[in-house]
Amino acid sequence: MSGKDESVTSKNSLMGTKSGKKIIRQAMFKSKGYRQFNQYKEEYETNFPEFARRFANDLLQQIKADSSPNTTQQKFGEEVGSTEIILDSSQIDPIKSKLERFDVLNDRVLRILNSNFVKMTFPVFNALFDASTEYFQDNKDPKLRENIVDGHIIAIDLSEPMDRIVDKDEDLDYLDDYKLMNPYILKLARDKIAKGGEQVLKQFEVGFKDARIGQYIDTKLKQNPTSITEKELDESYKKYRSVMGTAGSNMALSRKPLGEIFQIGMGKASESVGCGNEIEDSIRDKAIKIPSWPLYYSLLENDVRKGFDLTMKKSEAYLSGARKTLDSLPENFSHRNFLEFLFLTVEHYNEFWFKKLQKANIWSELAANLPK
Template identity: 50%
Template sequence: MSGKDDHIFKKFNLLRTPSGRMILKSGLLKDKKYSLFKHYLNESKKEYTGFVQRYKDGIYELIRSDSTPIDTHKAFIDEIGSPKELELEANQIAIVKEKINERTIINDRIERILNSNFVKMTYPVFFALFDGYSDKSNSHDRILRDNVIDGHLIAIDLSEPMDRIVDKDEDLDYLEDYKFLNPYILTLAKRKIREAGTEVFKEFEAGFMDALMGQKIDYEMKTNSLDLTYENLERSYKKYRSVLGTAGKNMCLNQKPLSEIYYIGMAKAAECVGCGNEIQDAIGTSGIKSPSWPLFYSTMTGDVKSGFKLTLEKSRSYLSEAYLALEMLEEDFKIKPYLEFLFLTVGHYNEFWYRELITKRVDLLTKFQHDLKIT
């Protein structure tokens, strides 16, 4: 309800899915689930401008104060496993820095990569998770809250330029700029998360490495150096569960048992959304993404319609595990109703895109089936 695809949450579209009808019912009754969801959505909208400004200012200061950008870039490439796709040559670094050194250009690039469903839909979730922890621990520290939320949101945003560079599917005129910005985005995220304490930062570091591993496996399947198998796909989904799961842990400052409960809920919800993304991407790009659950199941069954149906079922299995996390929370836990509503929106998102494909884009299913036979 706060991303680039707001239209899928309009009344007409909500009526078209089982989860959507439950969302409508909750909204009509104005029950606690709906009221809390609306509260955190509104609060995060008020705070979002401040977050964006802190993000822009932080990146500008890092770039302006960096006297050795070549070393900065090399250290980043080494840290993430030396992918050639993300690397700039030394002479390119000097050229891009001179171009991007102006605040207005940096601001423009940050705004472009912030235009992401992942970021926009995640911001209110982090607000709610931290508030739930604050209420339970009776600890309200706004600076700490901003640091831990900003840091994880900026780290999540790093996936946007990296994906655009590798996929080459949008912002083609800015990919060199993104390669230059990537190290500073990660540095800023780390700087902010480090302010939240040693245990929080250690958890972020471990989660970040897991996410990189998932991304590496994903890339190796894309380039056919790894086979498209069930096990490899599950491992590649670390790119979702490690990012959101780790952030979940750190929204309660990595304090058990709440950190484990938050991890399960966020990690499994993220994997669920990953399935929906793959269905949506198939419509948007007129092709089945490689690797993906739709491609795996279509290949296994020889039938693309079955492949997408099984992908929806896979998404529901992920979401059922997320709901299990809610069962571990006390009944009076402040944000439990919020999370129940949040998971309904996740279910509707996936159901909506599946229905769009099956009922409105039969032409695409025919094309996908033809492409599968050729492959």
Template identity: 60%
Template sequence: MSGKDESIFSKEALMGTQAGKDIIKQGLLRSKGYKQFNEYKERAEQEFGGFAKRFVMSLHSAINIDNNPASTMQKFADEVGASELIPDAKSIPDIKARLSNPDVLQDRVARILNSNFVKMTFPVFDALYDGASEYFGDSLSQEKRNAVIDGHIIAIDLSEPMDRIVDRDEDLEYLEDYKFMNPYILGIARSKIAQGGDAVLKAFEEGFKDARVGQYIDIKLKTNPSSINDENMNDCYKKYRAVMGTAGRNMALNRRPLGDIFHLGMARAGEGVGCGNEIEDAIKNGSVKIPSWPLYYALNTGDVRRGFELTMQKSELYLKEAEMAVEMLPQNFQLKPFLEFLFLTVRHYNQYWYNQLIKRMPFAEFQRKIEAVVK
């Protein structure tokens, strides 16, 4: 398995969850899903370095040729509706000079690529694109394939610096650099995705608009945690389902039926991972994330532990709907076992972090911190 912390998928970790035991069983039996998943995992590991190199080169070129970065920053802020995502105008020349150094830029890119969403989805997009190409009988163009997959991985990667800037929970010393990089990352993603055709770019733009709505609501809830409710949490989760669902749709180049089916499966899987990520973040940061499903449920039940239990139930609802997407696939779609195995790895990821939480039992501390910020 691939992820930011590969120990999550160690044999010991897998033995600690029911989903993990099912993964081990499939590995021992060499199931079709295991073999397909392992093939794309190994391919992704071989190709990830090449992708990262292409990303750094494109970003370095975009930064260096821009004679008016202040204008670029402002246009990005206007588009996303969040001025806090761009650096102070006075610091822009110094940041540009620093990031013009390829080694420095490579370091920053490596940091934001060290992400569960990026590493867990790279082999998935590979598989979905190949499966759709086979189903539709496309003549394979490696250049187009790389452009569409790279573009969507880069678009997903954009969420990493944006989230770190808003959450301020890691890489604090690099946040100003990330603010400067954001507009160029978006520009590169758009340019690459556009090579998939007008329908593909249109789907991306619609998905990115929805993701911005989710990000905006996330920011607003941070400033007023007590306003959290079911409706705005669902809207907040647009940042997961819009980005992942759109990427899924475009691996089929926005063609039905696979485009719609991939959208449903990837959107719900993204939301399911989001639940697990909220549990992981709570453990690592020593507090319940604002906003998050654990916070919503804790506020309404008055019981932090119950809040996390219900978050796990929520993650299962997301995954059940993702699995419904697999049932919608055409009978002759060859990579159905791959997707079934993929969703099993997501279930293990969530179960693993929930088990880690129960081992630590930090609920009294979490409750005190909730009471301090929610009045």
């Protein structure tokens, strides 16, 4: 889910989609949604370097303090149910020694943070946390906000190195480094999320378990891509909705009604973004991702164009589900306009990549590269 093409948000790109034109219009008239979104975007841009340093420093302390890294690797492999994403015992010491240098570890951290998914998510979590604080009339607690947001960003970011290890499609020279880092990333996320209390940590663990199930199904489906069913693919999408849905709930410290509303809304929005990611990946690779909605529909219809048309309809259905949650928000909810604008950016993201695919005109290559 990397998505590193910043051209998505350029003025020319925004002018190229219906939703993008709506975004420009809101920016021109400085709508409330645009102003709120821009406020949190600017906060992210200002604070991100410090977050990255904090992430790298905390990770460094954990790596240095671990006297049994082999045990750590084995336990992580058992928890996620895969030996593919851990190191052989003979590899551990030299890699651990290398990553105990801050400059090296910081480079790896910045690589896995170089993701539009992270860039899109940071402002959202801060906004949801603030909205929850206002709704529940909590005392403002900047440190708690930092821990809860950081923890979930770090947990989501764990999917980046894990995906790269499994897919072997980027950062090939650093995959072993990521294998060593992964258990410490997870522990760091848990430690921060636990600051929100027992229920918040419990909610995270449930979501993380569901996401692992989704990732397992995703990996399993790669083995026999021509027989993927709609139900199986929907289950694999737990890797998106469980992680983001859980994070949404926990921005409200897992309290009703906002916790449930945020969980559904963020889960559905992430599934919609997942469709856009699959379209983007298909352009980059000139092959349809396995597994994915474009693959499922292309095989079902025996037509790659129809496959992507139906994928866009799927993304719209997911986004419609996210937008429906706005109807459940309490009256006078402070960040309703923010969420409306957020969902508009998701719509633009998907439209942008779909238009780029149409312009690329690589249908014959995509068809030729379909699994037989």
